[in-house]
Amino acid sequence: MADILKIEDLRKSYAGGFEALKGVSLRIREGEILALLGPNGAGKTTLISTICGITTPTGGHVEVGGHDILKDYRAARSMIGLVPQEINLEPFEKVINTVRFSRGLFGKPADDAALERILRQLSLWDKKDSQIRALSGGMKRRVLIAKALSHEPRVLFLDEPTAGVDVELRKDMWQIVAGLKADGVTIILTTHYIEEAEAIADRIGVIAKGELLLVEEKDKLMARMGKKELEVQLSEPISSVPASLQSQALRLSADGSALIYTYDTNAERTGITKLLSEVAAAGLVLRDVVTRQSSLEDIFVDLVQEGAA
Numbered sequence: 001m002a003d004i005l006k007i008e009d010l011r012k013s014y015a016g017g018f019e020a021l022k023g024v025s026l027r028i029r030e031g032e033i034l035a036l037l038g039p040n041g042a043g044k045t046t047l048i049s050t051i052c053g054i055t056t057p058t059g060g061h062v063e064v065g066g067h068d069i070l071k072d073y074r075a076a077r078s079m080i081g082l083v084p085q086e087i088n089l090e091p092f093e094k095v096i097n098t099v100r101f102s103r104g105l106f107g108k109p110a111d112d113a114a115l116e117r118i119l120r121q122l123s124l125w126d127k128k129d130s131q132i133r134a135l136s137g138g139m140k141r142r143v144l145i146a147k148a149l150s151h152e153p154r155v156l157f158l159d160e161p162t163a164g165v166d167v168e169l170r171k172d173m174w175q176i177v178a179g180l181k182a183d184g185v186t187i188i189l190t191t192h193y194i195e196e197a198e199a200i201a202d203r204i205g206v207i208a209k210g211e212l213l214l215v216e217e218k219d220k221l222m223a224r225m226g227k228k229e230l231e232v233q234l235s236e237p238i239s240s241v242p243a244s245l246q247s248q249a250l251r252l253s254a255d256g257s258a259l260i261y262t263y264d265t266n267a268e269r270t271g272i273t274k275l276l277s278e279v280a281a282a283g284l285v286l287r288d289v290v291t292r293q294s295s296l297e298d299i300f301v302d303l304v305q306e307g308a309a
């Protein structure tokens, strides 16, 4: 798939000199879901606001569907829908009018069939004549999405779509996102929730202190998560891995007191039984055996700490 969004060395310093984005480069393929994970203040909202033209970059270059966000602002912006973090709706307005108005803001001709399709997709059609104030919090969030989709954008940004919502509503939101992807919409969402990124993203980006620390296919990250380490602690330290064990994927701990074996938990055979019998055959005496699993959370925390160092 072609890249629908190209971000090159994007920088943003706020008045006063604070650098919220320190040169972010990223490409997003059409039709993918990218989750941007990062702690508070990492720069996620700044990144989205800059791409959407709400904040002016201080350096770098962004193209949406081949349109430069500065030189060709209107064309770039018309390809983007933004669902903001905060609910900013007019309480006395009817749902349908709110969505119709948003479409008009983009200079798109009225198209009630398109609005009906969007409202049905978000299960809001039977609420189209309700006033916003009469809707539940979950429905208001859906209205925000309907507004963002009203001009039929190809790229949708969701800024923390499930912050502070209950588990059921979160799952609803995941289903909505999956439905939009099936329609070919490219989705970039920010989140604090690792399980949200795991549940819906094709790729995961980690951002901290204005820098993109990692962007990787979720499946590859999950495969990394599937790796486990077995630490075979020895009663006596050794200076090197015995020759009879050299064929195994083993390394010696720095102090020589343990052999560390990495294996794939998803594999049919872990090789642990064979390893332990070979360790015994090599004349080594075990003190203890410990296993460790790296999770996406560990990867995330390590990265963010390294980034902060």
Ligand SMILES: Nc1ncnc2c1ncn2[C@@H]1O[C@H](COP(=O)(O)OP(=O)(O)OP(=O)(O)O)[C@@H](O)[C@H]1O
Binding pocket: 014, 015, 018, 020, 038, 039, 040, 041, 042, 043, 044, 045, 046, 047
């Ligand atoms: N208008 C502004 N003027 C000055 N500093 C700002 C402005 N907007 C954001 N910042 C600072 O830029 C940094 C990044 O903020 P941003 O809102 O992009 O982070 P975030 O990753 O979205 O955080 P959160 O998860 O809390 O929403 C923060 O330190 C914030 O205080």
